[in-house]
Amino acid sequence: MPDRLEVTKTYKLFIDGKFPRSESGRSLAVKRGGGAVFAHLCHASRKDLRDAVVAARKALPGWSGATAYLRGQILYRIAEMMEGKRAELAEAIGVAAIGAKGGRGTKVESKGAQTEAEVAAAIDRLVAFAGWADKYAQVLGCNNAVAGPYYNFTVPEPTGVVAVVAPDSPALLGLISLIAPAICAGNTVVALASEANPIPAAILGEVIATSDVPAGVVNILTGTRAELVSVIASHRDIDAVHAASVGEAHARTLREGAAENVKRVCIREDADWFDAAACSTPWWIEPMVEMKTMWHPSAV
Amino acid sequence: MSPELRTQDKSGNGALAVRDGGQAAVRRSGPGTNAPGLDFGLAWNYAPAPETAKVSIVDRYGLFINGKFVKPSGAGSGHFATINPANEKQLSEIAQGSPKDVDSAVKAARAALPKWAGLKASERGKFLFRIARRIQERARELAILETMDGGKPIRESRDVDVPLAAQHFFYHAGWADKLEYAFPGGGGIGFQPMDGRGGGGKQRRTGWKPVPLGVCGQIIPWNFPLLMAAWKLAPALACGNTCVLKPAETTSLTALRLAEILDEVGLPPGVVNIVTGDGSTGAALVNHAGVDKIAFTGSTDVGKRIAKAVAGTEKKLTLELGGKSANIIFDDASIDQAVEGIIQGIYFNQGHVCCAGSRLFVQESIVDEVVAKLTVRLASLRVGDPLDKNTDLGAINSRPQLEKIQQYLELGAGEGAELHIPGPQGGKAGRQQGTKEIVKCSQAGLPDKGFWCRPCFFSGVQPSHMIAREEIFGPVLAVMTFRTPEEAITRANNTPYGLAAGVWTDKGSKIFEVAKKLEAGVVWLNTYNRFDAASPFGGFKESGFGREGGKQGLRAYVHLD
Numbered sequence: 001m002p003d004r005l006e007v008t009k010t011y012k013l014f015i016d017g018k019f020p021r022s023e024s025g026r027s028l029a030v031k032r033g034g035g036a037v038f039a040h041l042c043h044a045s046r047k048d049l050r051d052a053v054v055a056a057r058k059a060l061p062g063w064s065g066a067t068a069y070l071r072g073q074i075l076y077r078i079a080e081m082m083e084g085k086r087a088e089l090a091e092a093i094g095v096a097a098i099g100a101k102g103g104r105g106t107k108v109e110s111k112g113a114q115t116e117a118e119v120a121a122a123i124d125r126l127v128a129f130a131g132w133a134d135k136y137a138q139v140l141g142c143n144n145a146v147a148g149p150y151y152n153f154t155v156p157e158p159t160g161v162v163a164v165v166a167p168d169s170p171a172l173l174g175l176i177s178l179i180a181p182a183i184c185a186g187n188t189v190v191a192l193a194s195e196a197n198p199i200p201a202a203i204l205g206e207v208i209a210t211s212d213v214p215a216g217v218v219n220i221l222t223g224t225r226a227e228l229v230s231v232i233a234s235h236r237d238i239d240a241v242h243a244a245s246v247g248e249a250h251a252r253t254l255r256e257g258a259a260e261n262v263k264r265v266c267i268r269e270d271a272d273w274f275d276a277a278a279c280s281t282p283w284w285i286e287p288m289v290e291m292k293t294m295w296h297p298s299a300v
Numbered sequence: 301m302s303p304e305l306r307t308q309d310k311s312g313n314g315a316l317a318v319r320d321g322g323q324a325a326v327r328r329s330g331p332g333t334n335a336p337g338l339d340f341g342l343a344w345n346y347a348p349a350p351e352t353a354k355v356s357i358v359d360r361y362g363l364f365i366n367g368k369f370v371k372p373s374g375a376g377s378g379h380f381a382t383i384n385p386a387n388e389k390q391l392s393e394i395a396q397g398s399p400k401d402v403d404s405a406v407k408a409a410r411a412a413l414p415k416w417a418g419l420k421a422s423e424r425g426k427f428l429f430r431i432a433r434r435i436q437e438r439a440r441e442l443a444i445l446e447t448m449d450g451g452k453p454i455r456e457s458r459d460v461d462v463p464l465a466a467q468h469f470f471y472h473a474g475w476a477d478k479l480e481y482a483f484p485g486g487g488g489i490g491f492q493p494m495d496g497r498g499g500g501g502k503q504r505r506t507g508w509k510p511v512p513l514g515v516c517g518q519i520i521p522w523n524f525p526l527l528m529a530a531w532k533l534a535p536a537l538a539c540g541n542t543c544v545l546k547p548a549e550t551t552s553l554t555a556l557r558l559a560e561i562l563d564e565v566g567l568p569p570g571v572v573n574i575v576t577g578d579g580s581t582g583a584a585l586v587n588h589a590g591v592d593k594i595a596f597t598g599s600t601d602v603g604k605r606i607a608k609a610v611a612g613t614e615k616k617l618t619l620e621l622g623g624k625s626a627n628i629i630f631d632d633a634s635i636d637q638a639v640e641g642i643i644q645g646i647y648f649n650q651g652h653v654c655c656a657g658s659r660l661f662v663q664e665s666i667v668d669e670v671v672a673k674l675t676v677r678l679a680s681l682r683v684g685d686p687l688d689k690n691t692d693l694g695a696i697n698s699r700p701q702l703e704k705i706q707q708y709l710e711l712g713a714g715e716g717a718e719l720h721i722p723g724p725q726g727g728k729a730g731r732q733q734g735t736k737e738i739v740k741c742s743q744a745g746l747p748d749k750g751f752w753c754r755p756c757f758f759s760g761v762q763p764s765h766m767i768a769r770e771e772i773f774g775p776v777l778a779v780m781t782f783r784t785p786e787e788a789i790t791r792a793n794n795t796p797y798g799l800a801a802g803v804w805t806d807k808g809s810k811i812f813e814v815a816k817k818l819e820a821g822v823v824w825l826n827t828y829n830r831f832d833a834a835s836p837f838g839g840f841k842e843s844g845f846g847r848e849g850g851k852q853g854l855r856a857y858v859h860l861d
Contacts, residue, residue, distance in 0.1 A: 139484055144850050146832035147467065154836050154852060157816075239841075252612040259607030261796070262600070262619065262842045281485040283860045290798075290840045291852045294815055296825040 011041035011198075013048055013222065014205030016055035017215025023047050028222075030095055030199060038095050041202055044223035046231045049190065052219035053237050056161045056188040059216030064158045064186035072133030075184055078211040079126040082119070085207060089122075090115040092199035093172055121274055122176040128280040129180035136185060136282045140289065151298045156289035158186035159264055160239030163232045165225065165254075167245035171197035173273050175204065178242045181284040183217060190219045190238070192229075198222040225250055233257020240264040240288050244271055264288065346682075349689045351454045355444045357553065360393040363401055363576060364559035366408035367569025374400025376580065382552060385451035386686050386695040386750045394552045397577035399584040402544070405573035406590040409515040409542040412570030417512045417540040425476030428537060430565040432469035435462065435530075438561065442554055446526055447686045449553040451695030451751070452649050454687050464831055465530035468849070471833035472534035475854060479510040479539060482851050486510060486860045510858035512540035513616055514592030517585040519606075520555075521598045522548035522697050523652040523773075529555045531848045532595055533572060534833075539857035541593070544573045546585050550698050552576040583609075591615060595856065597654070600771075600797070600842055618846025618856040620654065620838055622771040623799030625820065626792035627657030627828060630785070631666045633804035637826065639673045642777070645802055645828035647681065647755045650693050651775040652701070654843075655800035657828055659768060660757075661788050664781045671720075671759060671779065678755050679722035683746060693775060696751040705753050705774030709738050712767035717758040717778070763791060771797070785810065789817045798840030802828045821847070 010027055012019040021027075024045035030038045042048075063071070082089065093115040137156050144152040162182040167174035171194035182189050193201030205220040221228070229250045232238060234257040241254050241263055251267050258265045266287035272278055360379060362369040372378065377398035381390045397405075416424070435442065439462045446457040475482065516536045520528035529545060536543050547555040559574050575581055579602075586594055586609050593616040596606050600621040610617055627645050629638045645657025662670045686694030696702040713719050721741050746752040757777035761768050768778045782788040792801060801820040805811050815823045821839040824830060831837065836850035846856045 140852075142851055144832070144834040144836070146830075146835050148830070148832070150827070150830060150832075152832070152835050154850060159840075248612075255611035256608050259604045259611065262604065262607070262621070262844060264845050277485075283483070283486055286855070290821065291836050291838070291847050292815075292821060292823060292840075293836050293850070294823045294825060295827055295830050295835070296811070297827050 008037060008039050011039055011202035011222065013042050013044055013052075014202075014209065014218070014220040015048065015052045016058075016219065017209060019205070019209070020048075022223075023051070039199065041198055041222050044192075044221035044228065046228065048221055048223075049228055049231050050235070052190040052221060053161060053235055055216035055219055056190050057237055059188045059214055060158075060160060062214055063183070063188055063217045066186070068134035068137070068186075071184060071186060072130045074212050075126055075130035075133060075180065078208055078213065079123050079130065081207045081211045082123045082126065082204075085203060086116065086119050086123075089119045089172060089200055089203055092203055093118055093170075093197060095197070095199050117274075118170050118173045121276065122173040124276060125173065125176050125280065126180050128276070129184040129285075132181070132280075132282065132285060133184040136285045136289075139282045140286055141291070144293070146295075149298050151296045152293065154291050154293045156185065156286070157292050159288045159290050160187060161237060162187045162189050162240045162242055162288050163235075163238045164189050164191035165229065165232065165241065165243035165246055165250075166191060166194050166201065168194045168196040169245075170273050172200035172204070174244055174271075175201055177271070177273060177279050177284070178244060179218060182242055182288050185285050185289050187240070187288050188217045190232075191221065192225065192232070193220060193222045195224055229253055230257065234260060236261045238263060240266070242266050242288060244268040346690050348685065350685060351444055351447075351687045351689060353440055353444055355441050355448070357392050357445070361395060361552070361556050361576070363395050363397055363405070364556065364562075364572075364574040365401065365405045366411075366573065367563065367567075369559070370404075371395070372397055372401050374398035377401060380549070380578070382449060382550065384448050385550075385697055386448075387747070388749050388751075391448060392553065394549075394576045397546075397575035397581040397584075401575055401577075402581060402584040402588055403590075405544045405575045406515055406517075406585075406588050408570035408573050409544050410590055412568055413512075413514060413542045416542055416568060416571050419540075421477035421479070421540075424540065425473045425538065427565060427567055428469050428473030428476065428534060431561060431567070432466045432473060434561045434565055435466040435469065435558075438557075439463070439466070442526060442557060444687070445557060446554050447694065450522060450525060450551045451686050451697050452652075453691040453694040454689055455691065456649060460831070461524055461527045464833065465527045467833040468527070468530040468534045471849075472538040475535075476538040476540075479854065479858065482854050483510055483858065483860060486858075510539065510854075510860070513857055513859060514541060515590060516541045516543045516593045516595060516857070517546070517588065517591040518543055518595045519546045519582045519585065519598065520548060521654075522551040523649060523654070525551035526554035526558060528597055529558055531837075532597075535848070535853050536595075536857050537571065539854060541857055542571050544575060544585060544591070546575055546577065546582050549576075549578045586610065589613075593617070593857070595846070596620070600844075603844060616856075619844035620846070620848060621799075621842065621844040623654050623656070623797045623839065623843050624659055624769065624771050624795050625655050625657050625797070625800040625802070626659045626661055626818070627802035628661045628782075628788045628792060628804065628814065629663060629666070629670060630788075630803075630805035630807075630810065631663040632806050632810075633826075634806060635666065635669060635673065638804040639670065639677055641802060641804060641824075641826070641828045642670075642674060643677055643681070646777045647693055647775050648829050650696055650753070651755075652697055652773055653829065654771075655822060655829065655837075656773075657800070657802050658772060658777060659792070660777055660779045661782050661791060662779065663788075664783050667779075667781050674757065675720060675722045678720075678757070681755055683752065683754055693755055696753050696774065699751055701773065702751040702753060705772060705776060706739050706742065708767055708770075708772045708774070708776060709742060709756070712758045712761070712765065712776075712778075713738055715762075715765045715767065717761045717765055717767060719756060719758055721754050721756040723754065763794065769795065785814055789814060793817075793819045796842040799843035800824065800839075
């Protein structure tokens with residue numbers, strides 16, 4: 001018997017700014033490399049996903065209508081709050097989930113320096129996109145010199161509700177790199193965490209809940225891709241998909257389902273996540289914005 | 301203005317207007333009755349002013365593959381007739397490209413790719429400049445051909461289609477050697493930039509150049525045949541791609557004439573291949589494993605099928621699909637200008653325009669005035685011979701399209717909306733019943749041969765009506781009313797489409813607020829249906845993704861990450 005029994009918790013889903021358990025009542029055990037139970041976490045169902053989409057849709061007008069300056073400050077606030085949880089996040093990156101059906105989990109050895117580097121990179125990624133919030137429109141948009149007496153300009157606008165499917169590795173940096181460009185542009189997000197390493201995502205939910213992010217702007221689910229990817233693909237109230245390292249079969253499912261309501265799909269299979277400059281370009285934002293071009297006559 | 305219409309407009313309770321025991325109601329009106337004091341009588345009967353230049357058309361066209369016109373071959377190949385929709389006379393025979401022909405074209409494009417992509421960018425641009433110049437020089441011929449093959453008025457093909465096609469090549473020509481300015485910080489991560497010698501190294505940011513996608517399969521519609529070819533080819537070529545273009549079945553002639561121009565300017569063989577044919581030819585192109593990118597303009601239904609077909613592949617995709625665009629007129633708009641904008645919005649090119657302003661939202665307080673002015677203006681539009689320089693509306697592009705439009709006319713009347721077909725005769729404001737009467741009325745005074753539909757509009761339309769929800773692609777407008785800006789925005793956005801929108805008000809702050817909230821890729825403010833090579837075009841939501849034209853249009857033809 002240990003001197004002190006650890007108080008293990010069950011990480012819950014993050015939907016509409018709240019932490020509900022899965023409506024399905026299911027949960028998964030998460031173990032450390034050695035096999036001791038580290039925690040439990042909720043195993044999201046299709047219904048949870050649909051609830052998250054409802055929350056994201058509800059949050060969209062407020063978030064997309066907020067000033068870019070405010071959105072940038074809130075992204076920066078998430079980074080500030082993450083900074084205080086660096087140790088907790090780094091530890092969580094080293095913990096693998098056990099399979100959804102009670103099978104054995106993938107063991108991820110905790111390598112201190114590596115996980116700390118990932119947390120640092122994730123925080124810095126947020127800061128980079130915090131800075132983009134009020135600038136990307138100046139880079140991606142433009143004034144167009146049309147051949148006539150018109151004032152004509154093009155501005156990027158958020159696509160809407162974006163489903164994020166995070167890579168298994170790097171679980172935290174990958175998730176952040178997919179979410180940050182989406183929300184910096186005014187989209188709202190429903191994210192499916194890494195299946196193999198979901199705890200960092202669950203902690204991120206706790207960070208976001210205390211970072212002035214309006215309820216529903218970011219929703220985070222832990223669960224299995226096999227169960228949820230097809231629901232994301234066919235959900236008609238999801239406008240875009242930003243995914244990484246999902247493999248050929250799931251990529252195909254996402255693209256086929258997306259055809260139903262002409263979702264925008266961006267799947268990154270070989271992103272070099274730790275290359276900060278490469279992953280912080282406005283072209284990470286561009287797949288989740290719509291270009292709106294406006295014409296007005298210019299005359300007296 | 302009829303009392304029924306007034307009642308209908310102000311009821312706003314969602315009830316369908318059922319008149320005459322549920323029979324379809326048609327209003328055929330002329331300026332003599334409904335319009336306040338305007339009756340031109342026979343003064344509108346201008347003498348015919350047909351375009352007289354002769355254009356040579358051969359009896360039978362081949363496919364343009366690897367720089368040569370070749371006969372179609374392989375299973376499923378053959379020829380089909382292409383007709384002039386204004387008189388149903390055969391113009392020529394067009395080749396039906398088989399999967400084997402598509403394969404030859406893709407292989408030619410693949411073979412031409414390394415040299416074209418590796419060509420000094422400024423030289424690549426010079427080819428496009430040449431193409432632009434030749435289109436300008438052969439503009440008259442192209443305009444006549446376009447009008448004969450597609451039925452659009454010569455005024456439009458002469459003043460819009462052909463000049464814009466030339467402009468698209470000229471505009472994109474200049475981009476060829478300036479692409480890195482279009483994608484600041486682009487190039488991101490892990491791909492192999494081509495060096496034109498079949499290789500290339502991992503090369504990031506420093507010295508980074510946008511990389512072409514490869515072989516582009518491009519499928520275009522029949523409403524702007526030459527212009528759509530230019531929209532597709534110009535950016536693809538500027539970025540260093542090679543192309544296989546599939547024109548629409550009913551309108552291949554100008555694309556084939558463009559092939560002659562490409563040959564004239566010395567474009568290397570295989571850089572552009574043009575394979576004519578029906579939907580099966582397009583399907584063969586979409587499914588060809590050697591194609592790196594599909595660009596499609598056409599119906600949302602076909603676009604979704606294409607998206608599914610390429611889902612399991614590495615092919616890039618851009619879609620420019622259908623629309624049901626809202627044109628919103630506020631009570632503080634300049635009404636006369638707005639009425640002209642409504643006309644330009646929905647009756648341009650017989651309404652065969654994906655961004656047509658087919659849903660008109662008029663603020664309730666001015667609906668009577670707008671409808672009255674619209675009626676007068678519609679009665680003065682000249683429908684007829686597309687080659688006549690005075691013609692405002694030409695022929696409907698094909699019999700199937702005409703039948704589709706007629707079905708919607710019957711459907712709308714059956715749903716309880718009131719159909720107005722202002723005619724040049726005037727005097728009669730009768731109401732006919734039954735589908736035959738509607739069709740007859742929509743063709744009053746027009747020739748027996750050819751495909752015709754008078755410009756018309758429905759009033760008393762409810763949001764649930766099919767004519768308010770589905771793309772008709774013809775000269776048919778659905779008129780609805782609203783009370784507040786919020787209501788106008790909500791109703792305008794209440795559609796799966798999101799291609800374009802129009803807003804009419806003289807109040808600056810209002811126009812920007814409404815424009816911001818409209819879910820549409822192109823928003824025309826106090827104007828409608830303006831196009832320019834420098835102005836990106838494309839939709840939100842189910843109207844597709846990707847842009848054509850402008851800086852943003854280049855994105856669809858380069859690798860960035």
